[in-house]
Amino acid sequence: MIGIVFRICFLGLVDSLAFWAGSHLLVSRNWLGLVWLIAATATINFVYISKRSRASKWLLPGTLLLLIFQIYPILFTASAAFSNYSTAHFVSRDEAASNIVLQNIQQVEGSPQYSIVPLHNGNNVALLVTEPKTKKVYLGSETEFTEIDSPSAPTGWKPYTEEQFYADAVQTKLGSLLVPIPEPKGAYLKVNDFSTAFAFVSDVIYDTNSEKLIRVSDQYVFPEREGAFIDEDGTALDPGWRVSVGFKNFKSVITDPLVRGPFLRVLIWTFVYAALTVLTTFALGLTLALILNHTRVKGRKYLRSVLIIPYAVPGFLSLMIWAGLLNDDFGTINALFHSHIPWLTDPVWAKVSTLLVNLWLGFPYMFLICTGAIQSIPAELSEAAEVDGAKPRQILMKIKLPLLLVTVSPLLIGSFAYSFNNFGGIYLLTGGGPPVADSQIAGATDILISYTYKLAMEAGHGNDYGLSCAISILIFFMVAGVATLSFTRTRALENLG
């Protein structure tokens, strides 16, 4: 009984939410979104009403989340990798065309002076326009130009005072306001000062029949290339739009010298960084585990508690703390040792610092899992070997280590994959820097994931989502390849044992 009531309440909530969301999608004419919303809501209703779909009741929430936030982003990444998606190619073709049209407006020669009253209704701005010839009064906004009866502001609209008019925020709003007017054809009104406006017309028009962008003055038809209109000089007009460019992004990684050099450098360092991080942390962790896991060492529990402190401190804090300690000018370490080592500003030293800090961050983890693995090795094995006359060294090399490797190697692979994409481990310490001459984007310690982050997110060089996604896809294949290879090899190791 309670179950039924609960189910009705739940479905009621879902359906009303969906209804509300659907109305929003309808208003913004997002048909694709609407289709997905209806499909999802229908599935939810079906699953929780039907008596047959027993397992789906448990699986549906996870499945929906997985579809939207894992599978769809993967497909999106794959498709963006084959496109020119970037800040310069962000909008649709129609939007790009109308944007270029508006960029090219000029004042109509001999345009009469329209007298205006600037208005606002809280959110939007509009103009009360008096036609100079007919003296008719219109209300003009971004989208409409309608005649009104009385020469005063219609209800809901308030005129700006002259003082308000010259405020910065209002100036930007009114400065970008273009009111479409019927005569001359294709013209807009643009505010001139507090009480006047002039007619502007664009030299460029978008012909909706032929779907071409044309410059009126010399009838020049803009050709298109890779999602952008091209002018006579061959330069692409901004903004462009999103088109598929095939393998161009992947090709540029191999052939474009501006991309290839930095990419190769970053790629090599990523492998070096991930491999060395795993190796050094494992070596230190294992050594410590072997040394301290000895029955005559007293207070092992307390030693362990202290040794795992670096692992217990949240990683982002440790990285920022180390960034401060290693700071060249004011850094504690240089001051403490009276040294002038450019820890984070010299390409080689920065790499050393990165490895050192990641060793500090990671060795307790390896220490913990190695201790666990050693303790799980049955004591009988080493004792039997001892009876047979094996030396401690031999027991270690021939019995303990091979058994330990079988247990921890999946975790080592996991650790490698984690380091390979350890964005914070690099970005919070060095920011990927110091800069290197061959690239404005990739620094000396950048790994692939921080490189893609900079390509896509950091302002100042036109965010290149397409290339960034292409590199993400490449990272995926590399990590997947390494993982598959090592898992098959460790399985072979287990079979041997």
Added chain:
Amino acid sequence: MTTETISTSKAGSPRKRKNKLQRGTVWWRYIVAAITILFAISPVVYIIIAACNPEGTLTTFNFTIHSFGLDNFRFLFGRHDLSSDVTYQAYPYMLWYRNSLMVSLLAATLQVIVATAAAYAFSRLHFKGRRLSLGALLLLQLFPSVLAFVSLFLIMQKIGAVFPFVGPGTWAGLILIYLGGSLGINTYLLKGFFDTIPRELDEAATVDGASANQIFMKIILPLAAPMLAVVMLLAFIGLMNEFLFASIFLTRSDQMTLAVGLRSLINGRYAQNWGIFSAGAILAGLPMVIMFQLLQRFIVEGLAAGSVKG
């Protein structure tokens, strides 16, 4: 001593053998431990000194009782300006703290709930495509959500254009992304654990007329509660540490999490803000370190099962 050990290992009972002391000198082991401990805790000790020294700069390490003070901590809670007699906060540190806790706790809880439901179905119910979807789930883990951060950002931007409350700059959007991100691995971990709960228990319950819901609520859930707590704890720790998505999504200062906020406080201003940052780092890190020490055993268990702390 040496001969004694050998003789016991030859003739002693298994119980005696377990308790025997290993051979060999020990003192050098303490030295190695001491050196490593020095390496491990000196940054932490240094941060504590810097935080308790109001004049603290990056290069201060003379720690005397005269230089002790808690001004850096006071600054984080709001500073009293004497000239205008108002308390103002230069950085909304407490807000960052609250945001971090809220986002991580909510996301970790929801993650565990959704993953538990799915893991139960995979472990106990028979349905078509069970093996196939399990395999697909594992395969998906090869493409971590970090790799799709650009797509997730662009997708959320699109969703945000229609529904601003889940777009960039909102917690809801960030939580949704966190939810999707580690669902697969948690489901897998929990499924493995549910498999170890004897099937005889639910079979007996089925005979007695219990439904799938009842078996889940009355048998599986109570038995799995400790494991659920461990998974949730690890998810919580991981989310407290998350930087990439939080930094892309939360750009307004009052919305930031600790990771993003503290970075905005310190980045490029190491010299000025070091003391305050140290105090903030201690307040943020101490609870985590204490929790880690108290729950060490469970965390190590979770690590052995394959989770990696962020």
